[in-house]
Amino acid sequence: MEKRDLIVKGKAKSMYTTDDAGYCIMHFRDDTSAFDGKRIEQLERKGRVNNIFNAFIMQKLEAAGIPTHFVKRIDDRDSLVRRMTMIPVECVVRNIAAGSICRRLGVKEGIDLDPPTFELFLKNDELGDPMINEYHIAAFKWAKLKDVETARELTFKVNDVLKKLFSDHGMLLVDYKLEFGVCDGKVLLGDEFTPDGCRIWDAETREKLDKDRFRQSLGNVVESYEVVGRRLGLSFD
Ligand code: UDP
Numbered sequence: 001m002e003k004r005d006l007i008v009k010g011k012a013k014s015m016y017t018t019d020d021a022g023y024c025i026m027h028f029r030d031d032t033s034a035f036d037g038k039r040i041e042q043l044e045r046k047g048r049v050n051n052i053f054n055a056f057i058m059q060k061l062e063a064a065g066i067p068t069h070f071v072k073r074i075d076d077r078d079s080l081v082r083r084m085t086m087i088p089v090e091c092v093v094r095n096i097a098a099g100s101i102c103r104r105l106g107v108k109e110g111i112d113l114d115p116p117t118f119e120l121f122l123k124n125d126e127l128g129d130p131m132i133n134e135y136h137i138a139a140f141k142w143a144k145l146k147d148v149e150t151a152r153e154l155t156f157k158v159n160d161v162l163k164k165l166f167s168d169h170g171m172l173l174v175d176y177k178l179e180f181g182v183c184d185g186k187v188l189l190g191d192e193f194t195p196d197g198c199r200i201w202d203a204e205t206r207e208k209l210d211k212d213r214f215r216q217s218l219g220n221v222v223e224s225y226e227v228v229g230r231r232l233g234l235s236f237d
Contacts, residue, residue, distance in 0.1 A: 001025070001080060011037055012050075012196060023071065024083045028054070032196070034215045036125045043214070046222045048076045049236055050194040053229050055079060057162070057193040064161045066154055068189040069181060084181025084190055087143040090121040090129060091155040094175040095163060098199050098212075104131075110206065116159060118152060123179070150187040151180040158189070166200060169231040171209065174199035195225045 002019040011033040016025040028047035033040045051073060058070035071080040094117045097107045101117070120137070121129040138145050155178050166173045176198030179191035191197070195210040202209060208216075209224040226236050 001074075003078070011040070012047075013192065018080075022083055024081050025074065026079045026081050026192075028077045028079075028192075032211070032214050032221070034211070036128050041214070043222050045236075046196075046225070049222055049225050049229065050192065050196060051077050051079055052234060052236060053194045053225065054192045056229070056232065056234055058189075060165060061158060061161060061189065061193070064157070066157055066161070066189060067186060069183065081190070082183050082188065084183040084188055086179065086181040086190060087147060087151060087187075088123045089132070089137065089143060089148065089151075089179075090123055091151055091178045091180065092119045092121065092175060093117065093155055093159050093178075094119070095159070096172060096174040096199075096201075098174050116156075118155065120148075121177075147180070147182055147187050151178075154178075154180070154187065154189060158193075162193075165232070167203065170203045171228065171231065172201045172203050172206070174201055174210075195228055200228055 001023060003025045004017040007015040007017055012029055012031050014027045014029065016027060018025055028051040030042045030044060030047045031040055032043045032046060055073040058068050062068055069081040069084055071082065073079045094101060094113050097111045097113060098109050101107065102109050120132050122132045123129060134145055134148060137143050137148055158178060163173045178189060180187050181190040198210060199212060200209045201207060209228050213221045213224050229236060
């Protein structure tokens with residue numbers, strides 16, 4: 001499939017049209033951003049590592065019966081995906097408290113959340129991705145409520161699959177953010193699943209192996225992403 005025009009340049013990925021209107025090419029760059037885009041740096045190899053990582057996870061999810069936009073990895077930094085109308089909302093599940101929930105609710109990082117929590121955030125950098133609920137989505141007509149309900153069910157299904165996958169390889173899936181879109185009336189998981197959009201800790205030491213290494217200037221960011229991938233059986237050579 002031929003790569004054509006840039007549709008949108010996000011903070012870490014760019015989307016391109018192809019010669020088929022039903023498909024897009026998702027290009028993973030080395031750009032790494034934090035704090036709603038206020039800090040941006042280039043991390044060598046990250047785009048390639050995330051493209052390989054994302055392809056692996058999306059295939060695992062598809063195999064578990066979760067519909068995704070992912071079609072195939074094309075090369076080092078490009079993947080072919082179905083073109084969708086995105087739901088402008090971020091779905092976050094938390095198994096362990098970390099990040100914004102600690103700041104918002106004054107709870108300690110590391111406490112187990114049983115049952116896990118589910119939160120919705122509006123995708124809007126200028127507003128700092130504010131937390132919303134289904135009533136806001138209905139009142140402002142940002143999406144169909146039944147599609148958001150499906151997105152929530154799929155987000156929890158992803159938790160069942162990935163919590164086990166990481167735990168089988170000595171890691172904890174602390175939290176993650178997913179985005180969904182609609183294609184031919186069907187809700188599909190979109191965007192990406194990489195250590196840029198989730199928190200993963202070593203199960204024994206609780207060492208952070210995700211983008212918090214960048215947010216907190218802990219160093220070895222991409223190296224840690226590779227550690228996670230290698231533990232799952234991936235090769236980045
Ligand atoms: N997250 C993300 N993009 C965002 C906001 C959050 O990928 O714009 C991910 C983040 O990496 C973490 C989870 O969603 O895995 C929950 O993030 P949180 O609300 O704790 O916000 P943060 O601490 O990242 O500001």
